[in-house]
Amino acid sequence: MTKWLLPREKVLRDPVHNYIHIRNQIILELIDTPEFQRLRRIKQLGTASFTFPGAEHTRFTHSLGVYEITRQICDNFVTNYPSRNHGQDGLWDDNERLVALCAALLHDVGHGAYSHTFEHIFHTNHEAITQQIITDPHTNINRILRQVASDFPQKVASVINHTYPNKQVIQIISSQIDADRMDYLLRDAYNTGTNYGLFDLTRILRVMRPYANGIAFNANGMHAVEDYIISRFQMYQQVYFHPVSRGMEAILTHLLQRAQYLYHHCGFQQQPTLLIPFFEGNFTLTDYLKLDDNVLNSYFVIWQNHPDKILRDLAQRFLNRQPLKSVRFTQYTQKLIPHLQALICQAGWDADYYTAINTSYDLPYDTYNPNNTKAQIEIMLPDETLEELSAVSELVAAISNKKIGDQRFFFPKAMLGRHLTPDDPHYALTQTFRKYLLNDALIDPKII
Ligand code: ZN
Numbered sequence: 001m002t003k004w005l006l007p008r009e010k011v012l013r014d015p016v017h018n019y020i021h022i023r024n025q026i027i028l029e030l031i032d033t034p035e036f037q038r039l040r041r042i043k044q045l046g047t048a049s050f051t052f053p054g055a056e057h058t059r060f061t062h063s064l065g066v067y068e069i070t071r072q073i074c075d076n077f078v079t080n081y082p083s084r085n086h087g088q089d090g091l092w093d094d095n096e097r098l099v100a101l102c103a104a105l106l107h108d109v110g111h112g113a114y115s116h117t118f119e120h121i122f123h124t125n126h127e128a129i130t131q132q133i134i135t136d137p138h139t140n141i142n143r144i145l146r147q148v149a150s151d152f153p154q155k156v157a158s159v160i161n162h163t164y165p166n167k168q169v170i171q172i173i174s175s176q177i178d179a180d181r182m183d184y185l186l187r188d189a190y191n192t193g194t195n196y197g198l199f200d201l202t203r204i205l206r207v208m209r210p211y212a213n214g215i216a217f218n219a220n221g222m223h224a225v226e227d228y229i230i231s232r233f234q235m236y237q238q239v240y241f242h243p244v245s246r247g248m249e250a251i252l253t254h255l256l257q258r259a260q261y262l263y264h265h266c267g268f269q270q271q272p273t274l275l276i277p278f279f280e281g282n283f284t285l286t287d288y289l290k291l292d293d294n295v296l297n298s299y300f301v302i303w304q305n306h307p308d309k310i311l312r313d314l315a316q317r318f319l320n321r322q323p324l325k326s327v328r329f330t331q332y333t334q335k336l337i338p339h340l341q342a343l344i345c346q347a348g349w350d351a352d353y354y355t356a357i358n359t360s361y362d363l364p365y366d367t368y369n370p371n372n373t374k375a376q377i378e379i380m381l382p383d384e385t386l387e388e389l390s391a392v393s394e395l396v397a398a399i400s401n402k403k404i405g406d407q408r409f410f411f412p413k414a415m416l417g418r419h420l421t422p423d424d425p426h427y428a429l430t431q432t433f434r435k436y437l438l439n440d441a442l443i444d445p446k447i448i
Helices: 025-031 034-041 046-050 059-080 094-106 115-122 126-135 140-146 152-160 167-173 179-192 201-207 219-240 243-265 273-279 285-289 293-303 309-319 334-346 394-399 427-439
Strands: 005-014 018-024 208-211 214-218 325-329 356-362 378-380 386-388 404-411
Touching (some): 018 059, 025 094, 034 059, 034 140, 046 115, 059 094, 059 179, 059 201, 059 208, 094 126, 094 167, 126 152, 126 285, 140 152, 201 208, 201 214, 201 219, 219 356, 219 378, 219 404, 243 293, 243 309, 243 325, 273 285, 293 309, 325 334, 334 404
Parallel strands (some): 214 378
Antiparallel strands (some): 005 018, 208 214, 325 404, 378 386
């Protein structure tokens, strides 16, 4: 692999890893492609910056971070666990380094504008598009990967879709403790200004090791691995599932749905040209790569003056951070939702655009699930036998296979009637609305 080495190492400064070290010409050329540079214009956490104002970081810096962690793992493996026979002995074959580094760098390249929200509405799929960008002969990324070998793009794509024959490479990029998760937890914690996501990366990388069927962690580093699982658990509860970010996501979803409705029913005076292929459900890779968060935001600025009252109002709410409020509900209290919706309609709101239900759940650690492509975490005991993490850690066992998260009903803040006086025509209605929230255990003390 000395063929593609740069004459001198390049470094990029990074707040999480200090330096991103680039030693390979192929990596440098991939970073400089328009497809990869586009990730600078896609925020890593979408609407979370409305809750945590520092969270403006992008898919670009996260992708570089995943590359850097993978590079450090390869360095550790080749120093401490080098294979003498191309990996037949279950140790690390450093010929796998370039495919691992390219897959790490490119694992999120198919993410689109306001990723998850956009995907949900227009049925795009960032994982499929990542593979398409890598394997389509017309992309710059494919052209650069082909310099290595004609089948190299396919190899990189197969790491991302979990079919690559070397399990060590797959698990470095995608398992329950992989370079992707480790980077986003640290980066999201840093940029949100929260401490929940912090864990000892240096220690984890030190105790990580290859074995015949993947990667494992030496038993003396188990507490660092436990700490990582707890960090992830906390980040989901405190950051990723934050109700305000979800209230803004509901506005964004309805805004795009209203625009699609108007396109099909009344049209736009000034056509949102770049969105039309998505409104029509017939888009090409070129159409997809033209979009980013900034393009969408520009349309939202224009739509603030649109003649349609709902589109105009939702655009203003999104740009000026006016989230829908929410209340948690359970299987016992969900029967109240139709009553709340009826009151919202009586107050003159269109329930399709001003209410929403959002369910957000995550498994902090999954011991075994045949449908999950993410491998469980293996601890290597001193006699070199393997034990699955929750079998040796009581702490992890306590949260294993437990879904965390909640279901929420979203509604306009005005329904709380906070500033209404008894002579207001909606006063009685908002009082009834509040009573439902208070009396029937739908209550979330945060909003009342
Ligand atoms: Zn990622």
